[in-house]
Every structure is written in C-alpha cells, then in structure tokens.
Amino acid sequence: xxxxxxxxxxxxxxxxxxxxxxxxxxxxxxxxxxxxxxxxxxxxxxxxxxxxxxxxxxxxxxxxxxxxxxxxxxxxxxxxxxxxxxxxxxxxxxxxxxxxxxxxxxxxxxxxxxxxxxxxxxxxxxxxxxxxxxxxxxxxxxxxxxxxxxxxxxxxxxxxxxxxxxxxxxxxxxxxxxxxxxxxxxxxxxxxxxxxxxxxxxxxxxxxxxxxxxxxxxxxxxxxxxxxxxxxxxxxxxxxxxxxxxxxxxxxxxxxxxxxxxxxxxxxxxxxxxxxxxxxxxxxxxxxxxxxxxxxxxxxxxxxxxxxxxxxxxxxxxxxxxxxxxxxxxxxxxxxxxxxxxxxxxxxxxxxxxxxxxxxxxxxxxxxxxxxxxxxxxxxxxxxxxxxxxxxxxxxxxxxxxxxxxxxxxxxxxxxxxxxxxxxxxxxxxxxxxxxxxxxxxxxxxxxxxxxxxxxxxxxxxxxxxx
Numbered sequence: 001x002x003x004x005x006x007x008x009x010x011x012x013x014x015x016x017x018x019x020x021x022x023x024x025x026x027x028x029x030x031x032x033x034x035x036x037x038x039x040x041x042x043x044x045x046x047x048x049x050x051x052x053x054x055x056x057x058x059x060x061x062x063x064x065x066x067x068x069x070x071x072x073x074x075x076x077x078x079x080x081x082x083x084x085x086x087x088x089x090x091x092x093x094x095x096x097x098x099x100x101x102x103x104x105x106x107x108x109x110x111x112x113x114x115x116x117x118x119x120x121x122x123x124x125x126x127x128x129x130x131x132x133x134x135x136x137x138x139x140x141x142x143x144x145x146x147x148x149x150x151x152x153x154x155x156x157x158x159x160x161x162x163x164x165x166x167x168x169x170x171x172x173x174x175x176x177x178x179x180x181x182x183x184x185x186x187x188x189x190x191x192x193x194x195x196x197x198x199x200x201x202x203x204x205x206x207x208x209x210x211x212x213x214x215x216x217x218x219x220x221x222x223x224x225x226x227x228x229x230x231x232x233x234x235x236x237x238x239x240x241x242x243x244x245x246x247x248x249x250x251x252x253x254x255x256x257x258x259x260x261x262x263x264x265x266x267x268x269x270x271x272x273x274x275x276x277x278x279x280x281x282x283x284x285x286x287x288x289x290x291x292x293x294x295x296x297x298x299x300x301x302x303x304x305x306x307x308x309x310x311x312x313x314x315x316x317x318x319x320x321x322x323x324x325x326x327x328x329x330x331x332x333x334x335x336x337x338x339x340x341x342x343x344x345x346x347x348x349x350x351x352x353x354x355x356x357x358x359x360x361x362x363x364x365x366x367x368x369x370x371x372x373x374x375x376x377x378x379x380x381x382x383x384x385x386x387x388x389x390x391x392x393x394x395x396x397x398x399x400x401x402x403x404x405x406x407x408x409x410x411x412x413x414x415x416x417x418x419x420x421x422x423x424x425x426x427x428x429x430x431x432x433x434x435x436x437x438x439x440x441x442x443x444x445x446x447x448x449x450x451x452x453x454x455x456x457x458x459x460x461x462x463x464x465x466x467x
Contacts, residue, residue, distance in 0.1 A: 041078040042105040049115040058093035100227040104196040114194040132425045137453035145201040155181040193228040247343040252363040260336040261329040263288040278365045283339045285354045296322035371416035393436040
C-alpha cells in the first residue's frame with residue numbers, strides 16, 4: 001500500500017482537492033474568439049443534407065465578421081480569418097433551419113462543408129426486421145458513435161475513415177469530414193453541426209456532461225440557446241479534472257486515480273459539505289503486482305542505481321520505477337485492471353472482477369453488502385466482452401458476450417447471478433449501450449454498400465438463467 005501511495009505521489013488528497021476546484025472552470029468555458037485579421041480566407045461549402053446539392057443565397061453572420069456573407073451559386077462562402085483561428089457562425093436560408101458551426105483555417109487548407117436541413121425535413125424510420133429498427137441512417141454518412149442527450153440522441157457521423165496514421169495512432173480509429181447530428185425520439189433531425197478536423201468518439205463516462213475526443217484535442221459539447229457548440233479542453237485538464245470524476249449524488253462525488261498502466265488504484269468519495277476526501281475502496285491485482293515488481297531483479301547494476309536515485313528524488317518505489325523502465329505495462333503479461341464502479345439505485349456498485357466480488361456502498365462510504373460473481377468466467381465459444389452497461393432509466397445493469405459474432409445481453413442481478421435476456425439480431429454489432437429497456441448499437445451489413453446505421457432492439461423481460 002505504501003508503494004501505491006508513492007506512485008501517485010505524496011499529497012494525494014491535495015491533488016484531488018485541486019481537481020474539484022478546477023472542475024468548475026471547465027464548465028465555465030464559453031465559445032468565442034477575438035477580432036479576425038484579414039490574413040487569409042477559408043472556403044466554406046454549403047450543401048443540402050438530403051440531396052447534397054449546393055445552396056446559394058444563404059447568409060452567414062458572426063460577431064467576429066465585419067459584415068454578413070452570402071453564398072454564391074456554387075454554395076461557396078469565403079470567410080476572412082487568421083490562420084489557425086476559429087469562428088462561431090450562424091447560417092440562415094429561407095426553407096432551411098438556422099445552423100451554427102465552427103469555421104477554422106489550418107493545414108491542409110481544405111474546403112469546409114456545412115450541411116443545412118430543410119425546415120420540415122424528417123428522417124423516416126426504416127424497419128429492417130421485426131425486431132431491430134433503424135434509429136438513424138444515411139446514404140452519405142456513417143455513424144461513428146452516439147450519446148444519449150436527455151430525451152434526444154447526439155450522433156457523431158463521418159464520411160470517411162483516416163487511413164494515414166502515425167505509429168502511435170495504430171490502435172485509434174480516426175474519422176474525417178465529421179458532423180454532430182441531434183435527433184429526437186421520433187428520429188427527426190433537430191440539428192447538424194459540421195466539425196472541422198478529425199475525431200474519434202464521445203467520452204461517455206462523465207456523469208453530467210458530454211465530451212468529444214478529437215485526433216489531437218478534447219472538446220466539451222454544449223447547447224446554449226439550443227445550438228450545438230464545442231469548447232476545446234486542454235489535454236492535461238481533461239486527464240486531471242474530467243477523467244477522475246465517476247459519479248455525482250447530492251453533495252457527494254466519486255473519484256478514482258485509475259491508471260491503466262498500473263495494477264492497482266483507489267476509489268474516493270468527496271463530501272462537498274465538509275470538503276473532505278474519504279478512501280472508499282482499494283483495488284489491486286496481487287499476482288500481477290508481484291510480476292510488476294519482480295522486473296527490478298532483471299535490471300543491470302547501473303539501471304538499479306538509476307531506479308534507486310529516482311526513488312530518492314521522487315519517493316516512487318524503485319521496484320515500480322524498474323517495471324516502467326523495462327516497459328512491463330506494454331508486454332503480453334500485463335492486462336489493465338477491470339473493476340468499474342457505477343451508481344445504481346442510490347448506491348455504488350463495484351464490480352471487482354479480479355476478486356470475483358460485487359460490492360455495494362452507500363454515498364456515506366458504508367459497505368452495504370458483498371456477493372460473489374462469476375459471469376466473467378466463461379468458456380469457448382462464449383467470450384465475455386469485459387463491459388458493464390447501466391440502464392440509467394430502468395436502473396438495471398447488464399453485461400454482454402460474444403458467441404460466434406453474435407452479441408448476447410445478460411442482466412446482472414443484485415445477488416450476483418445473471419440472466420440472459422436476448423441475442424442481438426445482427427452479427428458484429430458495435431458500440432452497445434442500453435437505455436429505457438432498449439439495446440442501441442451501430443451496425444453495417446457485411447460486404448454491403450449500406451453505411452453504418454444506428455439500430456435499437458427491445459430487451460426481453462423474460463430470459464434464461466445463467467450459472
């Protein structure tokens with residue numbers, strides 16, 4: 001335990017206190033920019049979302065522009081602005097909904113496309129089979145990711161996937177020509193915001209806000225005055241302020257110092273009434289930690305001396321330093337810890353898959369109970385997909401399995417048992433999430449010209465008990 005304290009640094013409570021104070025600044029960020037120098041021009045192409053035809057005579061306005069601009073017969077507007085600057089603009093055209101978007105100018109200086117929606121355009125729901133239904137689909141855009149937004153759904157869509165990536169991006173899926181699309185419960189498109197740059201996915205673990213992960217940046221997604229806006233978040237602020245926060249309940253907040261490259265971490269409760277942190281639970285894979293620490297004995301005498309000096313300078317245990325020196329976290333022997341904690345029915349459920357235990361705490365930090373779990377121990381052809389999915393509307397908890405490409409959805413009960421609820425109709429479904437008793441996922445038929453659509457299926461109430 002002392003080594004863990006050393007790894008995360010002395011004064012851990014001060015660090016978490018700083019995070020809580022800084023988190024307020026993230027949500028106080030607002031869009032905007034300074035006056036625009038007439039140093040360059042960014043070409044913007046306005047097109048009809050449904051037909052992809054250029055739109056002429058559309059008016060673009062912004063507090064950063066000296067005067068309003070109008071699109072020509074090819075749907076083009078040249079926006080004067082400084083290189084690497086950003087401008088938030090409003091676009092209006094008779095017969096189309098008012099659209100807001102960010103305009104940026106940066107290499108490789110490509111035209112920026114903005115889609116306009118016809119005033120009365122409504123996306124028609126297409127029923128593919130008796131069970132799965134199309135929530136959103138397009139002939140021109142793929143669905144990359146989605147996020148529940150109140151009663152609506154916010155989609156990250158794209159036209160093409162980035163193929164040219166750096167070695168460090170080998171495991172990333174990066175999309176180009178992206179748009180944020182907001183649809184309501186009737187599948188009607190409410191808004192579209194064209195996105196400059198390249199993006200990966202939504203960050204869905206924050207309890208109150210939505211964040212968008214770009215290729216190089218992170219953004220807070222907000223909707224002041226019913227218009228989609230993005231605000232860039234510094235990478236270090238995102239790592240230290242956004243990621244540690246897991247749940248909020250009244251005057252209590254749940255934080256973690258989880259690090260996927262270390263085989264132990266802690267959960268903390270922060271009580272805002274008295275500004276105190278409370279250690280809630282320590283998670284550690286003991287066998288993996290022993291292997292982690294054993295790397296020290298494989299160092300050369302000079303390397304051991306370097307590790308010792310680093311320990312003296314920073315307080316971090318020399319055996320932990322040695323593991324990182326040898327890159328143990330990047331080997332096939334290392335697997336990141338999987339022990340998520342989520343808020344369900346005014347309690348905190350901890351799924352410790354390393355000790356086969358489901359523990360429940362209240363928001364005062366008292367343990368309510370603990371039961372054994374074994375749903376994550378399965379044999380082929382069944383493969384556990386290593387995820388816990390909470391339905392925030394029904395307050396039920398699910399997990400999923402892969403059986404020859406088909407996804408099985410199981411409900412996890414409070415006593416640790418699990419019940420199979422359904423098999424998703426389509427093979428190789430992606431991005432599974434559950435809300436209001438429906439399973440939502442992204443799917444594209446194999447070897448089909450169809451784009452990636454968002455589907456939903458009703459979860460059956462009955463089911464088959466599983467051991």
